Amino acid sequence: MQQPTVNIIGAGPAGLNAAISLAKLEIKVNLFEKQDKPGGHLSHWHSLFPNMYDAKTLLKSTINNIKHPNIKLYTSKNIKQIKRQNNQWTISSDQNQEYTSDAVIITSGFNLFDATKKEEYGYGIYPQVITSLELEQMFNKRSKWPFSEEIEAPKAGFVHCVGSRDTKCGNNWCSKVCCVKAVKQAIEFKKLFPKAEVNCFYMDLRMFGKGYEELYMKAQVDYNIQFVRGRLSEASPANGNKVNIKAEDTLMNRPLKQNLDMLVLMVGMTPAILLNKQSEHIDFVKPKFQQGFITPVDNYQSIISQDTPGVFAAGTCKGPASLIDVIQDAKATAFEVLEYLKKEKEKKAEILEKFNMICAH
Numbered sequence: 001m002q003q004p005t006v007n008i009i010g011a012g013p014a015g016l017n018a019a020i021s022l023a024k025l026e027i028k029v030n031l032f033e034k035q036d037k038p039g040g041h042l043s044h045w046h047s048l049f050p051n052m053y054d055a056k057t058l059l060k061s062t063i064n065n066i067k068h069p070n071i072k073l074y075t076s077k078n079i080k081q082i083k084r085q086n087n088q089w090t091i092s093s094d095q096n097q098e099y100t101s102d103a104v105i106i107t108s109g110f111n112l113f114d115a116t117k118k119e120e121y122g123y124g125i126y127p128q129v130i131t132s133l134e135l136e137q138m139f140n141k142r143s144k145w146p147f148s149e150e151i152e153a154p155k156a157g158f159v160h161c162v163g164s165r166d167t168k169c170g171n172n173w174c175s176k177v178c179c180v181k182a183v184k185q186a187i188e189f190k191k192l193f194p195k196a197e198v199n200c201f202y203m204d205l206r207m208f209g210k211g212y213e214e215l216y217m218k219a220q221v222d223y224n225i226q227f228v229r230g231r232l233s234e235a236s237p238a239n240g241n242k243v244n245i246k247a248e249d250t251l252m253n254r255p256l257k258q259n260l261d262m263l264v265l266m267v268g269m270t271p272a273i274l275l276n277k278q279s280e281h282i283d284f285v286k287p288k289f290q291q292g293f294i295t296p297v298d299n300y301q302s303i304i305s306q307d308t309p310g311v312f313a314a315g316t317c318k319g320p321a322s323l324i325d326v327i328q329d330a331k332a333t334a335f336e337v338l339e340y341l342k343k344e345k346e347k348k349a350e351i352l353e354k355f356n357m358i359c360a361h
């Protein structure tokens with residue numbers, strides 16, 4: 001019997017982990033990535049919450065694991081269409097190449113919110129205002145600090161919920177990981193600048209994951225990071241290459257003004273462009289979308305529609321999730337795919353048996 005094949009769209013953490021699990025189950029995998037290398041958002045990270053594990057080490061070991069005889073990685077491939085043909089799925093790239101498989105997993109991930117849409121924070125106008133992604137690049141020494149290196153005690157602010165839980169910009173969902181990410185980044189910053197003054201401005205603190213609450217306590221007790229409940233109203237330029245922020249401390253019921261050397265916007269997760277609901281390329285696959293994220297048939301499965309058996313979704317294309325949750329979801333999806341392939345094989349064997357019986361008469 002021919003080895004079954006699965007096409008996976010997206011080689012971020014979800015795609016990579018689903019591919020590795022399937023390959024170990026003796027299933028062939030074609031793994032497609034639109035960028036020129038695999039890794040997705042993980043390749044921008046410096047360290048991972050809650051244990052400050054080195055992101056590059058995790059990425060390197062994951063990429064090493066996809067060097068498996070059952071996995072073929074295709075980079076710089078943009079998938080344009082998925083269609084059903086004779087009980088199989090054919091996906092087409094923008095170079096009009098076609099790849100046929102017995103099942104498909106969509107792991108197209110997420111995009112980060114475009115911070116320029118929150119004009120009041122001055123992102124793209126004031127150099128002191130940066131995103132959480134840019135701060136990771138600074139930790140990775142790929143770019144410079146937005147303040148003079150001579151400042152020994154920089155003042156920094158972290159703004160939570162930028163582009164999340166915000167009806168004004170149409171993103172009502174919580175991005176789930178940016179609270180703990182702010183805590184992680186604030187600690188990393190304090191390790192580099194022990195005399196820094198760091199404030200986190202939040203609406204609610206959502207520390208739902210294992211070890212998150214402990215990290216939050218550590219930030220306060222060991223690193224003297226301050227948490228202020230209140231939303232920032234605006235940022236404006238101030239003397240001495242600083243940015244002035246106005247906020248309201250809603251616990252103390254008082255307005256607050258500060259001059260900062262760095263303001264970090266904790267940008268939330270938004271649906272990835274690939275296969276979003278505006279796409280005309282999914283005529284054959286009719287997933288349901290909730291706020292642009294793919295919604296599977298229920299919360300306990302990854303199959304995206306009963307009408308399109310064999311197409312699954314894993315990871316953050318279904319909604320915001322932590323890296324740990326993404327990896328677990330990808331591995332679980334691989335087993336769902338295996339179950340599906342087994343059932344399909346049984347169905348085919350049954351049809352063949354009936355056919356042979358008819359021929360024998």
Ligand code: SF4
Nearest residue numbers: 161164174175178179
């Ligand atoms: S995780 Fe925290 S910062 Fe992120 S959207 Fe939810 S409440 Fe806001």
